[in-house]
Amino acid sequence: MSYYDIDAILTDAEKIPCTFQLDVPDLGYLDNAPTQPLKAGTKVNLPLWLAEMLAIANTGDPEGRSFVTFDLPSALGNDVIQALKADPRAVPLRDQSPHFYGLATHMMDLVSEDKLPEVVRNTFVTRAAEVALHARKLGGVGSRGRTAAEEGSNLGFGGAGEEFLRGLDEWERKLFRKAHDGAKSGKEWMENIRKH
Numbered sequence: 001m002s003y004y005d006i007d008a009i010l011t012d013a014e015k016i017p018c019t020f021q022l023d024v025p026d027l028g029y030l031d032n033a034p035t036q037p038l039k040a041g042t043k044v045n046l047p048l049w050l051a052e053m054l055a056i057a058n059t060g061d062p063e064g065r066s067f068v069t070f071d072l073p074s075a076l077g078n079d080v081i082q083a084l085k086a087d088p089r090a091v092p093l094r095d096q097s098p099h100f101y102g103l104a105t106h107m108m109d110l111v112s113e114d115k116l117p118e119v120v121r122n123t124f125v126t127r128a129a130e131v132a133l134h135a136r137k138l139g140g141v142g143s144r145g146r147t148a149a150e151e152g153s154n155l156g157f158g159g160a161g162e163e164f165l166r167g168l169d170e171w172e173r174k175l176f177r178k179a180h181d182g183a184k185s186g187k188e189w190m191e192n193i194r195k196h
Contacts (some may be wrong), residue, residue, distance in 0.1 A: 007170050011102035014075075015045040018054070018068040024063060046070075048103070052114050071112065073097070076104055081119050089130055092167030099167040124171075132164060134164060135179035137190040 028036035030044050038044075045066070046054070054067040074080070075097035083091045093100040104120045107113075168176060168188045 005063065007099055009103060009105060012049040013104050014048050014073065014097060016048055016051050016070050016073045016107075017043060018046045018051045018069050018070045019043050021065045024067065026132060048106060055110070065089040070110075072113065072116075073103065075100060076107060084119050084123045084167055088126040091123075093123075093169040093172070094167050098170055101171045112156065127172060128175060129193075130164075131168065131176050132179045135176045136152065136183045 020040055022040055023037050025037040027038035028034055030038055031042050051068060055070060057067055067166045080091065080096055097103050101124060104116065106119070108117055135170065150164050165173075165176070
């Protein structure tokens with residue numbers, strides 16, 4: 001990712017639940033107590049970039065504690081993971097986080113969660129096949145050269161197709177656009193070949 005990648009910036013801005021391990025003076029406003037220090041044990045939702053910096057920062061504490069510890073965000077919580085294990089296609093990822101895969105890959109680097117990488121990989125593989133299928137149908141090319149209308153594609157204006165597109169996270173939307181453009185370009189190329 002590039003420094004100016006808007007998706008990376010928005011992923012880093014996702015809030016994650018953190019617990020402060022030390023008292024921090026002059027940060028009470030994070031817990032609605034502006035004149036007080038932020039007490040150890042206080043739970044606060046912080047942007048991912050800040051939580052990561054506070055977790056790895058050297059506090060100089062003799063016990064080696066960091067400023068914060070963090071948990072997985074609700075987008076990667078146990079309920080969502082169990083639903084993804086059951087059927088990845090049934091979970092609207094955009095409702096969990098617009099940058100679900102970016103958040104998941106970033107969190108995999110920060111926490112040691114054994115099942116998370118396998119679930120995220122399986123989710124992406126399963127949903128990518130579904131995204132490609134819908135993009136091809138919308139692109140006007142179905143199986144055996146039939147058009148999407150002839151195959152009864154549900155992707156058009158309204159209906160299940162619109163609901164499907166609404167549930168895609170940003171990586172999946174990019175994949176959909178590329179697959180759609182590829183199917184459309186391939187169809188146009190084949191039509192030009194037939195004309196000449």
